[in-house]
Amino acid sequence: MDIRKEYLEFFKNKGHDIVSSMPLVPDDPTLMFTNAGMVQFKDIFTGAIPKPENPKATSCQLCIRAGGKHNDLENVGYTARHHTLFEMLGNFSFGDYFKKDAIAYAWEFITVNLELPIDKLWVTIHESDDEAYELWQEHIDASRIKRFGDKDNFWSMGDTGACGPCSEIFYDQGEEDFNSEEDCLGGEGDRFLEIWNLVFMQYDRQKDGTLVPLPKPSIDTGMGLERVIAIKEGVLNNFDSSNFQPIIKKIEELAGKTANKETIGSYRVIADHLRATSFMLSQGILFGNEGRPYVSRRILRRAVRHGYLLGFRKPFLAKVYDTLVEILGSHYTDLKSQADYIKEQLTLEEERFFKTIDLGMSIFNEELAKTTDVFSGAIAFKLYDTYGFPLDLTEDMLRDKNLKVDNAKFDELMLEQKTKAKAAWKGSGDAATEGDFKTLLEKYGKNTFVGYEKTFENSVI
Numbered sequence: 186m187d188i189r190k191e192y193l194e195f196f197k198n199k200g201h202d203i204v205s206s207m208p209l210v211p212d213d214p215t216l217m218f219t220n221a222g223m224v225q226f227k228d229i230f231t232g233a234i235p236k237p238e239n240p241k242a243t244s245c246q247l248c249i250r251a252g253g254k255h256n257d258l259e260n261v262g263y264t265a266r267h268h269t270l271f272e273m274l275g276n277f278s279f280g281d282y283f284k285k286d287a288i289a290y291a292w293e294f295i296t297v298n299l300e301l302p303i304d305k306l307w308v309t310i311h312e313s314d315d316e317a318y319e320l321w322q323e324h325i326d327a328s329r330i331k332r333f334g335d336k337d338n339f340w341s342m343g344d345t346g347a348c349g350p351c352s353e354i355f356y357d358q359g360e361e362d363f364n365s366e367e368d369c370l371g372g373e374g375d376r377f378l379e380i381w382n383l384v385f386m387q388y389d390r391q392k393d394g395t396l397v398p399l400p401k402p403s404i405d406t407g408m409g410l411e412r413v414i415a416i417k418e419g420v421l422n423n424f425d426s427s428n429f430q431p432i433i434k435k436i437e438e439l440a441g442k443t444a445n446k447e448t449i450g451s452y453r454v455i456a457d458h459l460r461a462t463s464f465m466l467s468q469g470i471l472f473g474n475e476g477r478p479y480v481s482r483r484i485l486r487r488a489v490r491h492g493y494l495l496g497f498r499k500p501f502l503a504k505v506y507d508t509l510v511e512i513l514g515s516h517y518t519d520l521k522s523q524a525d526y527i528k529e530q531l532t533l534e535e536e537r538f539f540k541t542i543d544l545g546m547s548i549f550n551e552e553l554a555k556t557t558d559v560f561s562g563a564i565a566f567k568l569y570d571t572y573g574f575p576l577d578l579t580e581d582m583l584r585d586k587n588l589k590v591d592n593a594k595f596d597e598l599m600l601e602q603k604t605k606a607k608a609a610w611k612g613s614g615d616a617a618t619e620g621d622f623k624t625l626l627e628k629y630g631k632n633t634f635v636g637y638e639k640t641f642e643n644s645v646i
């Protein structure tokens with residue numbers, strides 16, 4: 186079953202317009218990347234722009250959660266369900282249908298179209314949402330509806346404005362395979378797999394915190410395609426599904442070995458990171474030292490480091506890329522039409538890091554052998570500055586050793602260097618970034634270049 190198509194057609198038949206995925210770089214300086222299907226409709230929800238003629242829309246949105254408020258980078262390879270880049274299916278009502286229909290549609294889709302067994306489904310609602318509790322009971326036994334607080338089941342766009350309770354659908358993958366303490370409903374484990382979040386935008390939060398009911402409440406939903414594919418294929422980990430397996434197999438073939446318990450994480454990280462960086466390149470995000478290009482660089486260098494662990498000593502991702510195109514190229518045609526360019530850029534960036542990774546790794550290992558408590562901030566800075574190891578990469582390498590970097594020292598050295606650099610660059614223009622900027626301009630015109638100087642940490646979504 187082509188679940189993406191099935192979903193969009195399902196909602197089209199319910200009167201929704203199919204809207205295409207918006208760019209990964211939103212036209213919104215407070216947001217690092219598009220991280221949910223609702224981002225392109227934000228201004229409609231807030232009322233800043235008028236509603237479209239058809240107040241019902243559906244989409245399959247490419248999302249990145251690797252920066253800003255939503256950051257799943259540290260989860261990749263450690264959980265069975267998180268990716269840096271993923272596809273979010275969504276249906277939206279702009280003051281049209283509300284809770285009753287949103288719940289009924291979601292239930293119909295997962296039980297009739299997807300044929301998920303009802304006895305494995307669970308639902309969470311906001312503790313205050315008696316209306317949702319009543320409505321869900323038309324579909325599912327009350328014992329399977331659980332109430333949670335604001336942290337899990339209340340959504341807001343910002344400190345003020347549209348907000349409301351949400352309701353999430355979970356799929357129980359069974360305690361046999363998942364039995365850690367985290368594997369409870371609402372826990373961080375993978376047993377109860379969250380598949381779909383239905384947001385009921387029904388309040389307008391005032392400056393003083395009071396919730397004023399919206400005259401025309403709205404619906405925003407999001408369901409992770411990779412998770413649904415995995416469930417449908419009966420595998421317990423997204424990376425074991427047909428979306429990722431061919432990529433992992435290809436990496437195994439190139440590495441000349443098969444994944445085992447110790448190494449499987451590396452294959453998964455590489456597969457995930459290849460997807461994210463390739464899509465970013467396909468949308469004009471190059472590798473660089475600041476802002477979004479630096480996020481891309483950090484992701485790629487993590488992939489290279491895992492490749493290094495598997496024995497790669499020179500660029501290999503371009504050889505894996507064609508497998509990615511086989512999986513996603515027919516829907517995301519840019520991956521196909523820009524294949525040569527993307528492979529070239531991947532290879533160039535890999536080459537840059539492969540040049541220094543050997544020395545960097547030996548410096549890292551030397552220091553590690555001496556470390557008992559905290560990893561030296563000075564060495565972490567040297568790795569960053571001279572060998573191109575982003576700080577989060579060094580931190581990641583220390584993660585399974587339960588060690589942390591002396592961040593205060595690192596920050597101090599970073600600040601020192603920035604101050605020096607500023608003094609040295611005074612009056613010399615910004616030639617370093619000019620090249621990248623020109624390429625972007627030629628390719629995508631003026632609108633897609635978003636200033637990187639703004640802080641993304643204020644991201645509200």
Ligand code: ATP
Binds near residue numbers: 257379380381412
């Ligand atoms: P989780 O609790 O598993 O981290 P979430 O609550 O952060 O998920 P939402 O913000 O509710 O996720 O997004 C809607 C849906 O998008 C989720 O129900 C899930 O199916 C999917 N999703 C969210 N984050 C990811 C990710 N990093 N990789 C793949 N799918 C994701």
Ligand code: MG
């Ligand atoms: Mg999350």
Ligand code: MG
Binds near residue numbers: 379
């Ligand atoms: Mg969640």
Ligand code: MG
Binds near residue numbers: 379
């Ligand atoms: Mg959620």
